[in-house]
Amino acid sequence: MPTVSLLGSTGSIGTQALDVLRSAPGRFRLSALAAHSSTELLLSQAAEFRPDLVVIGDEAHYQVIRDGVPDGTDVMVGTDGMIAAAQMSDVVLNAVVGFAGLPVTMAALESGKRLALANKESLIAGAPVVQKARRTPGAEIIPVDSEHCAIHQCLVSIDNPTTVARLLLTASGGPFRGWPAQRLADVTVADALAHPTWSMGPKITIDSSTLMNKGLEVIEAHELFGMSYDRIDIVVHPQSIVHSMVELRDGSTLAQLSQPDMRLPIGYALGFPDRSTVPFGALDWASPTTLTFEPPDRTVFRCIDLAYQAGASGGSAPAWLSAANEVAVDAFLDGRLTWTGIADVVAETLESWHDEPMDEVASVLAADSQARKRASEALGRRTK
Secondary structure (H helix, E strand, O other), rough: OOOOEEOOOOHHHHHHHHHHHHOOOOEEEEEEEEEEOOHHHHHHHHHHHHHEEEEEEOHHHHHHHHHOOOOOOEEEEEEEEEHHHHHOEEEEEEEEOHHHHHHHHHHHHHHOOOEEEHHHHHHHHOEEEEEEEEOOOOOOOOOOOOHHHHHHHHHOOOHHHHHEEEEEEEEEOOOOOOOEEEEEEEHHHEEEEEEEEOOHHHHHHHHHHHHHHHHHHHHHHHHHHHOOHHEEEEEEOOOOOEEEEEEEOOOOOEEEOOOOOOOHHHHHHHOOOOOOOOOOOOOOOOOOOOOEEEEEEEOOOOHHHHHHHHHHHHOOOHHHHHHHHHHHHHHHHHOOOOOHHHHHHHHHHOOOOOOOOOOOOHHHHHHHHHHHHHHHHHEEEEOO
8 A cells, every 4th residue: 555745735736635535545544744833733634534643833833733633644844854854754745835845755766766847846845956866766747737747647548758849837817817917906815716617725816817837837837857948838728628639740630638636636646647536626527617727918928928938947047936936926915016016026036136156955955045136126116
């Protein structure tokens, strides 16, 4: 029975991953749970699944967790605990939010584990070192993002990868699809969190509203599948039924379709090449369904081109992009920055970018730190 470490267990992806495990009793054994600070939910999960290890990211909550876990469950704290959890199981689901997921990604790959990756920032920001760790015998990445999971499913069905012409990442368009630029000046946090099709955590939901999420996914697709940027395109598909597509050189297009249910890609990543017996996301083909597609408005959603720019620049530029975006999104969620200011802060930060070697984790951390400093300075010039 494969063992699973679930890091970020109390967030949106983490709780849905536990639904997947519940749906298949006896198929996996949950050996580790980790969360940053949601103690009550983490203890409830530990009581139900009785893992070997529980990790709490925030040291202030250690004693509460220590006193509350079942007998026989070890407790660890912080990054050391996260790394230990990532090293102990056959499959590691990294659902940690943001750049903080990098140590988990590295520990899993360097230990030769399967990484079910729901943390795109670690791959994007740390691409050079992650790619080196990915070459460890036994290490593999199966993407959990619905778009990259869809592409993965399409690509494994193709005998000859040279027949692939381009990758097409679909985007719902977020809550502001079709809005004119002038209307976006007064967007509220509540407006931006009202995603039309997906239920996600606040950071990724804001990224979806700016379409930065899609820009980051372009970089992620480049890193995962080795496709050049001029062969990766974005298509707005409001129904979120087609999760992404692969176009072949003869004009054929392969697509993966399902209802927007993250339990499907989670189950796929945990069990690949086997599939779940539970039809998460199954479509009702007896009901009338309309699928529409359109290009994104890149004059309104400026983060798309910023991501392409950073990806094409390579080196530490994606790390700067990711860090600046995290700073700007946090400020928007805190009410210190306008929605339109997110792209402004990222753009100004990238203007001061200069490349540096990215051959060790320490250099990735240094690039992230420098970018956050520059983004904070840009933010200071725009604070509401």
